Amino acid sequence: MDGAPVMAAPGEEIQQAVLNHLQRLAISVGAPIRATVRDDRAGCVVPLEVATDGSSRMTGEPVRVPAPQASGTGTPTTTATTVRAEAAATAVPQSAATAIPPEVIFGVSREAVASAVAHTPARGFDAVAEEVLGDGPLTETAEGAELLTEPMTRINEAVRAGRLDAAAELADRALAEAAAALGVHHAEVLHLRELSAYIAYLAGDPVRAFQLSLDLARLRRRARDGEAAYDNVQSAATAWRAVRDPEEGLRLGRDLIDLWTELAAEPGPAADDxxxxxxxxxxxxxxxxxAARAARP
Structure with missing residues (x-):
């Protein structure tokens, strides 16, 4: 981040591309993200806050800035939107020239992350983000520590550096090795699958993140671990909200809500809220x- 341009994919509105990008950042640190967004097409800088669930709000008034120089055809030299972001616990820069603290992860200070998440219990991808960014144990069992400490360290370092393709490859390799050594239902294997889902979400593949998370929720419900199952449902829900195609969203949403409804009918966190x-x-x-509007001729 720190002044990096955000480009929209073909057929995607630039505003939605920015919001999606900021939501992924919020998920990565488990806290809302505040950002200044410079839109050269509109000629303004807008201060925003985006939460982990994708909701957003303006945190101040838009500020007019000079438009970029035009090319010989009269077209602006760039249509990229520039974003500076930091955790919501820190001061919000009021202009695109405001400096971002140098010690950052994805443009977010470690101190801000710790402060922002200290007062609320983390669930779903928020909990995974805390593990990736924190200094706690990397594994859950003694046998896991012996087998996975080194690969988990490298995976977390890759995520922190934003090298998500490398992180996904490392996670897939570690998952295969752990499943072969410990069994597919071992706690460490399930933990790695959660991490793989989180990385897929950060990398912009919400469908894969959803499927991995919902499969984990089903496994944990069958194991009568309602708390962990609900965490995975929360991760699946976060990924589902990032699916923009209405037909696909409906298809995935039916599976999500069916399982969620079953969990809510049993004692546990899903029933509590x-x-x-x-x-x-x-x-x-x-x-x-x-979907109905899209289907109309």
Whole structure:
């Protein structure tokens, strides 16, 4: 980040590309992200805060800035949107010239991360982000420590550096080795699958992140671990909200809500707070409306 341009994919609105990018940053640190977004096309800098669930709000008034120089055809020299981001616990820069602290992970200071997440229990991808960014144990068992400490260290370093392709490759390799040595249902193998889902989400592959997370939720529910199953449902829900195609969102959402409803009918965290499930059902209604509009001639 720190002044890096964000480019929209073909067919994607630049505003949505920026929001998606900032949401992935928020997920990566388990805390809301505040950013100054310079839109050269609109000629302004906008201060935003984006939460881990993708919701956003303006944190100040837009500021007009000079438009970029035009080329000989009268077209601006760039249509990229420039973003500076940091954790919401730190001061929000009010202009694109404001400096970002140098000790950063994805443009977010470690101190801000620790402060922002200290007061709320982490679930889903937020919990994985805390593990990646924190200094705690890398594994959950003694046999896992012997086998996985070195590869987990390299995976976390790659994620922190933003080398997500390398992180995904390292995680896949470690997962295969751990499954062969410990068994596919071992706690360390499940933990690695959570990490793989998180990396897929950060890398912009929400469908894979969703499928990995929901499969884990099913496994853990069958093992009668409702707490861990709900964490994985939360990860799946985060990935699902990043799926933009309404038809695919509906298909994935049905599977998510079916499992979520089953968990909510049992004692545990899903039953304790029904609001996230209600929000997911409301999104299904919105997706249905979007799909119906898209199907009209």
């Amino acid at each position: 029904p609001r996230p499930l209600e929000s997911a059902r409301a999104r299904m209604v919105r997706l249905s409306d979007r």
